[in-house]
Amino acid sequence: MANILIVDDSETVRTQLKHDLIAVGHTVFEAGNGLEGLILLQGNKHDIRLIFCDVNMPEMDGLSMCREVHKDPALRKIPIFMLTTQNNTTMKAEGRAAGVIAWVVKPYEKKIILDGVAKVLARTAT
Amino acid sequence: MDNTRTNEDIARDAAAIRDKVAEFVRHSAFLRLKNQADCPDVDVRTLADDFVPGRILANNMAFILISGDSVRITFKVHFNLATAKNLAFRVFGGESAEDIPVRQAFDYVKEYCNLVAGNVVSLFENVGVDLGISLPLCTRGFYEVFSDYAESDYPVVTYSKFWRLQANENVIFCSARFELLNRKSLTNLIGFEIPEETIGDSEIEFLWDSA
Numbered sequence: 005m006a007n008i009l010i011v012d013d014s015e016t017v018r019t020q021l022k023h024d025l026i027a028v029g030h031t032v033f034e035a036g037n038g039l040e041g042l043i044l045l046q047g048n049k050h051d052i053r054l055i056f057c058d059v060n061m062p063e064m065d066g067l068s069m070c071r072e073v074h075k076d077p078a079l080r081k082i083p084i085f086m087l088t089t090q091n092n093t094t095m096k097a098e099g100r101a102a103g104v105i106a107w108v109v110k111p112y113e114k115k116i117i118l119d120g121v122a123k124v125l126a127r128t129a130t
Numbered sequence: 131m132d133n134t135r136t137n138e139d140i141a142r143d144a145a146a147i148r149d150k151v152a153e154f155v156r157h158s159a160f161l162r163l164k165n166q167a168d169c170p171d172v173d174v175r176t177l178a179d180d181f182v183p184g185r186i187l188a189n190n191m192a193f194i195l196i197s198g199d200s201v202r203i204t205f206k207v208h209f210n211l212a213t214a215k216n217l218a219f220r221v222f223g224g225e226s227a228e229d230i231p232v233r234q235a236f237d238y239v240k241e242y243c244n245l246v247a248g249n250v251v252s253l254f255e256n257v258g259v260d261l262g263i264s265l266p267l268c269t270r271g272f273y274e275v276f277s278d279y280a281e282s283d284y285p286v287v288t289y290s291k292f293w294r295l296q297a298n299e300n301v302i303f304c305s306a307r308f309e310l311l312n313r314k315s316l317t318n319l320i321g322f323e324i325p326e327e328t329i330g331d332s333e334i335e336f337l338w339d340s341a
Contacts, residue, residue, distance in 0.1 A: 089248020105338035120334040
């Protein structure tokens, strides 16, 4: 089980996803935008193992946050799942360049998310 | 240029584009309420003929802008606080729907706008039209009186649609203001059938090939 950070400006999304992740034993940290996410990630003192991030957010959008995470040697290995309503090819290419490893379009299905998380965590643990 | 097209053909195509754009939004609003409220029987009704655009439909209003080079859509959800609390209760839980804080109730409706907009953008992608989404906002329903619902056919086609959605005992009103900025780039909409979304369509796309 891992410490997971959810970065989304919607409390509704954070609550739903937090509920699903906690139910299978993960510990969840929350941030309401990219800037709050970066502050929480500083030095990775919370030992975050995976990040869920929205694209459209106030203050700092998700892709900008991912670019900052990708630039930081202490954080760049943390896998990032983009969780967004947008499914645009250009945006996905930008995401990939910024270190995003998975793209999930909302509304998500619980089983698919949890399987994806398990798969990536198992991979990064080895 | 096709010189064989009559004025009737052009008018028919223009009407088909207008209808399809409106159908995209109405369909997305229906589908996302069905998912989010977990209600298989969402009832959709067009507002009565005597409805006057600009009339205040509820105490609160959430809205989002969907826009690109060819089309601009303002989608609004008009709702009362008790309805939003009832809907949000499914996500936030607690003792009762009445105990849901206003902040969470509003957030739920804003996220609904976001989901509707995301679905609209996906539908437009099927016909080669790229659109972006704004952040959703929530305000007083009273501000509807300042909305401009004037219709026009040239140079920008502008029109509006209004409808009512009911999921169980929860009623919300939706409105959408459409501005067709470049009708030529929307011709692929003619004859396009909205694909049926089935449970299990959602998936994770791994961008890291080796993941």
